Amino acid sequence: MSKKILILPGDGIGPEIIAEAVKVLNLANEKFNLGLETVEGELGGAAIDKHGVPLADSTLELAREVDAVLLGAVGGPKWDTIEKSIRPERGLLKIRSELGLFANLRPAILYPQLADASSLKPEVVSGLDILIVRELTGGIYFGAPRDQIVENGERKAFDTLPYSESEIRRIARVGFDMAMVRNKKLCSVDKANVLASSQLWREVVEEVAKDYPEVELSHMYVDNAAMQLVRAPKQFDVMVTDNMFGDILSDEASMLTGSIGMLPSASLDANNKGMYEPCHGSAPDIAGKGLANPLATILSVSMMLRYTFNQAAAADAIEQAVSLVLDQGLRTGDIMSEGMRQVGTAEMGDAVVAALQQL
Ligand code: NAD
Numbered sequence: 001m002s003k004k005i006l007i008l009p010g011d012g013i014g015p016e017i018i019a020e021a022v023k024v025l026n027l028a029n030e031k032f033n034l035g036l037e038t039v040e041g042e043l044g045g046a047a048i049d050k051h052g053v054p055l056a057d058s059t060l061e062l063a064r065e066v067d068a069v070l071l072g073a074v075g076g077p078k079w080d081t082i083e084k085s086i087r088p089e090r091g092l093l094k095i096r097s098e099l100g101l102f103a104n105l106r107p108a109i110l111y112p113q114l115a116d117a118s119s120l121k122p123e124v125v126s127g128l129d130i131l132i133v134r135e136l137t138g139g140i141y142f143g144a145p146r147d148q149i150v151e152n153g154e155r156k157a158f159d160t161l162p163y164s165e166s167e168i169r170r171i172a173r174v175g176f177d178m179a180m181v182r183n184k185k186l187c188s189v190d191k192a193n194v195l196a197s198s199q200l201w202r203e204v205v206e207e208v209a210k211d212y213p214e215v216e217l218s219h220m221y222v223d224n225a226a227m228q229l230v231r232a233p234k235q236f237d238v239m240v241t242d243n244m245f246g247d248i249l250s251d252e253a254s255m256l257t258g259s260i261g262m263l264p265s266a267s268l269d270a271n272n273k274g275m276y277e278p279c280h281g282s283a284p285d286i287a288g289k290g291l292a293n294p295l296a297t298i299l300s301v302s303m304m305l306r307y308t309f310n311q312a313a314a315a316d317a318i319e320q321a322v323s324l325v326l327d328q329g330l331r332t333g334d335i336m337s338e339g340m341r342q343v344g345t346a347e348m349g350d351a352v353v354a355a356l357q358q359l
Helices: 014-031 044-049 057-065 087-096 114-117 165-182 195-207 221-233 243-257 293-308 314-327 345-358
Strands: 002-010 037-038 069-074 101-107 129-135 147-151 154-160 185-190 218-219 238-243 264-268 274-278
Touching: 002 044, 002 057, 014 069, 014 293, 014 314, 014 345, 044 057, 044 087, 057 087, 057 243, 069 293, 101 165, 101 243, 101 293, 114 314, 129 165, 129 243, 165 185, 165 195, 185 195, 185 243, 185 314, 218 221, 221 238, 221 243, 238 243, 238 274, 264 293, 274 293, 274 345, 293 314, 293 345, 314 345
Parallel strands: 002 037, 002 069, 069 274, 129 238, 185 218, 185 238
Antiparallel strands: 101 129, 101 264, 147 154, 264 274
């Protein structure tokens, strides 16, 4: 079996955080005998500078050949004024759609050591560990027709929210599969009291549930889910939802944890090939200063080992190493609090490597 990873550092803090994640990946590879190989390419602004486009055909070809992609982040002021069709984020959207990455997994985990970083009361969020499974390639963001027209002398705009049975079934399966390897609880979020697409969503999710008798399935309307996430987020284990609801709820859930620098993500295709990246952007305000928190990217490596390469022991070890480093009181600026020791990007990465070495 080939085990190849394409590394795309991207722009801004991308190269800095990826350098630390690669240190951790290399050690895990050695320690757990994973047989992983890496190749490197460009995406976003870095690709525009080198190839004139945000995703070169040769890089896309590489991305198709490998089993997983590890991405830093793309974008920055240098490329903000260039023509829209070749902006950095176009490269990101293109690689996601060309690879058919329809399932976006966004864990929202609050390490107990960081409970003070949340804007919610520590007892509400401490130990929070939920996973949002968002459909990523369908729904209202891609539906047609969509347009702005003039009707009866006034402007009018419309979008379309289509979902086919097969699109719902495959994302529902991902939700159930994730629930099976966690606490066997799945909450499907929709707006079935109003939307036809949500009514089909609920029907299909119920049908898929028959194949997963061990999973406790519940349904929740999206407005209630938004409320419950800030009222009592620990009631959830896995949530599965459509593209737009998932977009909003996953950002809400990530803010429960208080720090964007801690949150990894995965986008998977039907064969668990995936692209793994931190949830944050390229943070141009701190780029090149050695201040960025590399932990979201390091935790993205752990997701990659877990979901694409089925290496749960190695993934667990990386997560444990991160937790140990937080126990030691090391913090980058974004998660700094009184009494802790502030460190830079490389020192944080080195501390995770040292902790992993000792495990
Ligand atoms: P951002 O996530 O880059 O930054 C928001 C704030 O969080 C900034 O103050 C930043 O310093 C801080 N921050 C982000 N990551 C951090 C980390 N690892 N450690 C410490 N602090 C961190 O969002 P933005 O400022 O809205 O966007 C900046 C650029 O990133 C834009 O060009 C945007 O298009 C791009 N972007 C890219 C992605 C992606 O590549 N997936 C996602 C979002 C934004």
